[in-house]
Each structure stands twice: as C-alpha cells, then as structure tokens.
Amino acid sequence: MGKHLTSAEIGKLxxxxxxxxxxxxxxxxxxxxxxxxxxxxxxxxxLSLCKQIIQTIEKVLKExxxxxxxxxxxxxxxxxxxRLFADDFYLFYLRYTGKAGMSxxxxxIPLVTREDLRxxxxxxxxxxxxxxxxxxxxxxxxxxxxxxxxxxxxxxxDFIKKQxxxxxxxxxxxxxxxxxxxxLYDNLDSNVASRALLIGFSQVAESxxxxxxxxxxxxxxxxxxxxxxxxxHKDNLPSPPILDHLVxxxxxxxxxxxxxxxxxxxxxxxxxRTYANALSLNGRRDIxxxxxxxxxxxxxxxxxxxxxMIDQGWMEQPPKAANRESLSxx
Numbered sequence: 001m002g003k004h005l006t007s008a009e010i011g012k013l014x015x016x017x018x019x020x021x022x023x024x025x026x027x028x029x030x031x032x033x034x035x036x037x038x039x040x041x042x043x044x045x046x047l048s049l050c051k052q053i054i055q056t057i058e059k060v061l062k063e064x065x066x067x068x069x070x071x072x073x074x075x076x077x078x079x080x081x082x083r084l085f086a087d088d089f090y091l092f093y094l095r096y097t098g099k100a101g102m103s104x105x106x107x108x109i110p111l112v113t114r115e116d117l118r119x120x121x122x123x124x125x126x127x128x129x130x131x132x133x134x135x136x137x138x139x140x141x142x143x144x145x146x147x148x149x150x151x152x153x154x155x156x157x158d159f160i161k162k163q164x165x166x167x168x169x170x171x172x173x174x175x176x177x178x179x180x181x182x183x184l185y186d187n188l189d190s191n192v193a194s195r196a197l198l199i200g201f202s203q204v205a206e207s208x209x210x211x212x213x214x215x216x217x218x219x220x221x222x223x224x225x226x227x228x229x230x231x232x233h234k235d236n237l238p239s240p241p242i243l244d245h246l247v248x249x250x251x252x253x254x255x256x257x258x259x260x261x262x263x264x265x266x267x268x269x270x271x272x273r274t275y276a277n278a279l280s281l282n283g284r285r286d287i288x289x290x291x292x293x294x295x296x297x298x299x300x301x302x303x304x305x306x307x308x309m310i311d312q313g314w315m316e317q318p319p320k321a322a323n324r325e326s327l328s329x330x
Contacts, residue, residue, distance in 0.1 A: 008111040021071030028298035033083040050128040081254035096193035100270040148185040149237040183278035196243040201260040204253035258314045
C-alpha cells in the first residue's frame with residue numbers, strides 16, 4: 001500500500017486476529033455439538049464471520065509484509081470430545097463474547113486512519129451487531145431472553161436539588177436511576193455467562209495450576225454476581241437467571257489449557273472496561289466503591305493469569321515500539 005500501518009492499526013489488527021483465531025476452534029466445536037437448527041444457524045453464522053475476519057487480516061498483513069500472528073489453531077481443539085455445554089448456552093456465550101467484540105471494533109474506528117481498514121472495522125462492527133440481533137431473536141423465540149427491569153414513567157422533568165443524591169452508605173439513599181440499573185444488569189448478564197463458562201472450563205482443565213486459576217475466576221465472578229444482584233434486589237428489581245445448569249458433567253476437555261486460560265484472561269480484561277464504563281455513569285457512592293473493588297479484583301486476577309501464560313511460554317507478544325536505548329548500545 002506504500003505506507004506503514006500506524007501503531008493503532010497494527011495493534012487493533014493484531015488483537016482482532018488473536019481474538020478471532022481463539023473463537024474459531026471454540027465455534028467449530030460448538031457447531032459440531034449443536035442439535036437445535038435455529039441455534040446451529042447462529043453458531044454457523046458466527047463461525048463464518050470469524051473466518052472472514054481472519055482471512056481479511058491475513059491478506060492485509062501479507063500485503064504489508066507483517067508476520068502473521070500464530071494465535072490459536074486446530075491443535076487447540078479436540079472435536080471428538082463429548083459435549084460440554086447445552087445448545088442454549090451457545091446463544092448466551094455468543095451474546096457475551098459478541099459484546100466484547102463490538103467494544104474492540106467500535107474503539108478501532110476512530111483510531112484507524114486508513115480507509116480500507118476503517119471500512120473493515122465498520123463492516124465487522126455492523127456484522128457483529130446483526131449477529132447479536134439475530135441471537136436475541138432466537139432467545140426471544142425460545143422464551144429465554146432476559147430483559148432489563150422496567151421502571152415507572154416520570155411524571156415530569158426534574159432537577160437534583162441536594163447533594164444527598166450521591167449518598168449510598170449512610171443517610172437517605174435514593175433508588176437506582178436508569179443508567180445504574182442498565183449497567184448493573186448488563187454486567188450481570190455477562191457475568192452469569194462467564195460463570196457457566198468457567199464451570200465448564202475448570203471441569204475439564206488438565207493442568208492443576210490452570211484448573212485452580214479458573215476456579216478462582218469462578219469465585220470472583222460469583223462474588224460480583226452476588227453484590228450486583230443485591231443492589232438490584234434492594235429496589236425490588238430482578239437480576240438475570242443463572243446459567244450453570246447448561247454445563248454438562250463431561251470432564252474431557254475439548255480445548256487446550258492455553259486456549260481456556262487465554263480466553264478468560266481476555267474476557268476478564270474486557271470486564272475492566274465495562275465496570276469502568278458503569279462507574280463513569282454511576283451517581284451513588286456505594287455503587288462506585290463496589291465497582292472500584294471489582295476492578296481491583298480483576299486487575300490482580302488478569303496479572304496472575306498473564307504470569308501463568310508467560311511461565312508456560314504461551315503468551316504471544318504484541319507489536320511494540322523500538323527500544324531506542326537498547327539500539328544505541330548495539
């Protein structure tokens with residue numbers, strides 16, 4: 001193309017490629033273990049999109065003479081392993097991971113300046129949004145779509161008159177406002193899918209260290225579900241149902257420990273963004289403090305997972321800037 005890719009472009013292409021090579025073996029396994037025709041079509045569409053993204057990025061990197069990342073391959077999946085999840089779980093899983101994908105693609109659009117790459121991210125974002133719409137349609141058809149709570153219609157527009165609006169721990173604590181409810185519910189929606197996935201992964205992990213790490217992730221997620229649900233329940237609002245029953249009793253792993261560990265590190269990293277987003281739109285001190293604790297929990301968890309990946313030689317290095325100090329000594 002005549003111009004080097006910018007750091008934003010190569011960084012976003014790299015993370016998009018790694019993420020989609022991770023999804024490809026998972027979705028291939030899901031597709032082989034799906035009976036419901038509606039769900040099979042959703043999984044098939046998701047897999048097709050995933051392969052299309054990978055092919056497009058490989059083409060760009062080859063044209064620009066950048067090395068193709070290794071990512072995840074057929075060696076990271078055992079297609080002969082017994083079913084680990086019920087069909088319905090795939091819908092919740094794709095909704096959970098699709099939201100993370102949308103976040104990455106949407107953030108790339110204002111950062112990418114090359115027209116073809118910007119259009120690639122716009123198309124990928126639109127395709128991912130359509131996939132989520134299709135998932136919700138199937139969930140609704142099956143009576144499985146859990147909607148955020150309904151709140152009363154305001155009688156009139158009003159303004160906040162006292163600082164006690166920000167109370168949370170003491171004094172007159174107001175009820176949750178719409179954005180607080182929306183983000184509590186959205187984070188719960190993702191966490192119940194995450195916990196079910198962690199149950200399945202920890203059930204089949206081969207390494208004791210990886211298994212313990214995944215079990216710890218399940219404990220953290222369970223704690224976050226408990227505290228977030230309590231905030232809704234205080235105002236007599238419902239929380240999303242748990243999905244643990246959609247995990248089978250299989251103990252034979254369909255996925256490599258490397259893939260499962262990396263998957264949860266990536267998805268927990270995305271939780272930092274969603275919790276921070278919820279924190280930025282929050283107006284109560286107690287909920288703000290809760291999200292702050294959540295982010296600290298996850299920051300330590302992700303770092304510990306990265307250390308395991310490094311110890312095992314599993315962590316692929318992202319593209320980086322030149323080390324000028326090192327070069328000057330050569």
